[in-house]
Amino acid sequence: MLLADVTINGSLSAIGYGLAAIGPGIGVGIIFASYIQATARQPESARITQQWVWIGFAVVEALALFGIAFGFVFK
Amino acid sequence: MSSSGAGLLASEFPPSVEEFFPPALFGLDGWLTKFTIFAWVAVGVLIVFFLAASRNPKIVPTRLQWMGESIYGFARDGIAVPNLGHEGVKFAPYFATLFSFILLTNLFSIVPFFQISPNAHIAFPILLAVISYVIFNYVGIRKHGLVKYVKTAVVPNAPWYILPLLIPIEFFSTFIVRPVTLSVRLFANMFAGHMILLVFTLGGFALLGANAWYIQSISVLSWLLAIVLTFLEALVILLQAYVFVVLTSSYIQGALAEEH
Numbered sequence: 001m002l003l004a005d006v007t008i009n010g011s012l013s014a015i016g017y018g019l020a021a022i023g024p025g026i027g028v029g030i031i032f033a034s035y036i037q038a039t040a041r042q043p044e045s046a047r048i049t050q051q052w053v054w055i056g057f058a059v060v061e062a063l064a065l066f067g068i069a070f071g072f073v074f075k
Numbered sequence: 076m077s078s079s080g081a082g083l084l085a086s087e088f089p090p091s092v093e094e095f096f097p098p099a100l101f102g103l104d105g106w107l108t109k110f111t112i113f114a115w116v117a118v119g120v121l122i123v124f125f126l127a128a129s130r131n132p133k134i135v136p137t138r139l140q141w142m143g144e145s146i147y148g149f150a151r152d153g154i155a156v157p158n159l160g161h162e163g164v165k166f167a168p169y170f171a172t173l174f175s176f177i178l179l180t181n182l183f184s185i186v187p188f189f190q191i192s193p194n195a196h197i198a199f200p201i202l203l204a205v206i207s208y209v210i211f212n213y214v215g216i217r218k219h220g221l222v223k224y225v226k227t228a229v230v231p232n233a234p235w236y237i238l239p240l241l242i243p244i245e246f247f248s249t250f251i252v253r254p255v256t257l258s259v260r261l262f263a264n265m266f267a268g269h270m271i272l273l274v275f276t277l278g279g280f281a282l283l284g285a286n287a288w289y290i291q292s293i294s295v296l297s298w299l300l301a302i303v304l305t306f307l308e309a310l311v312i313l314l315q316a317y318v319f320v321v322l323t324s325s326y327i328q329g330a331l332a333e334e335h
Binding site for chain 2: 051054055057058059061062065066068069072
């Protein structure tokens with residue numbers, strides 16, 4: 001069977017979204033890793049930094065969500 | 076469920092954007108869909124709840140009063156005061172309203188018979204973001220005056236030769252990206268959450284419609300995953316309501332901050 005005979009069905013947006021999710025995935029991982037590290041080094045800072053964890057998480061996660069939304073917009 | 080009903084659900088399987096556009100109600104095309112009704116229900120429920128909770132307050136609060144007070148107390152002591160200091164108390168009513176409205180409308184996406192949140196349509200988050208945008212710009216301009224406010228927001232403390240690069244970036248991020256991300260974040264979370272639940276619920280029916288028992292039995296796994304993801308969705312709902320309010324408060328804080 002030639003490679004040219006192989007046909008794949010489906011939307012290319014799915015692959016695009018997979019690629020788009022790499023960056024935010026790494027970013028969210030870094031944010032929570034840093035929070036765990038900070039809390040392990042200085043447990044009493046946990047309450048202070050918690051808010052910034054969620055803000056940072058939301059800001060980074062927005063990129064992945066743009067990916068989902070635009071996957072449907074630019075068909 | 077009859078087999079024809081399951082077949083009908085299975086035929087819906089790759090869920091599309093069409094799912095988010097339910098038919099108009101009572102023939103009022105473009106005016107009344109179930110999202111309109113949901114938003115009205117949310118407003119009504121919140122008004123009744125807070126009126127009932129704050130009516131006839133007692134020193135030892137009743138359960139209802141305690142619930143109302145803890146929502147307001149969370150917005151004031153958990154978000155407004157830590158971010159904005161004593162000035163933040165006057166924004167606490169707005170934060171409490173925003174938080175409870177977003178929380179309730181988001182919650183509709185996992186409540187049976189509602190099943191979808193109005194926030195899964197971009198129009199609702201856009202309006203909420205516009206309100207926050209107007210508020211943080213208004214308080215900033217009222218405190219500093221237009222010129223000084225824009226200057227504080229846009230001109231960072233940096234060497235002069237890098238400013239031509241930084242000023243457009245700062246302007247773009249403060250006045251354009253902020254409202255867009257605020258609304259798109261809430262919208263896309265609700266949109267994606269609904270989509271994921273649809274994929275696994277309808278996917279279960281699609282698998283059930285297969286013609287081999289070992290594929291049909293996977294449908295149980297698909298539905299089980301739908302239940303697990305409903306709990307994840309509950310977490311996202313709470314988180315997005317919180318994040319929206321926290322970001323609003325941090326934008327207000329940035330607008331009120333003295334020149335750095």
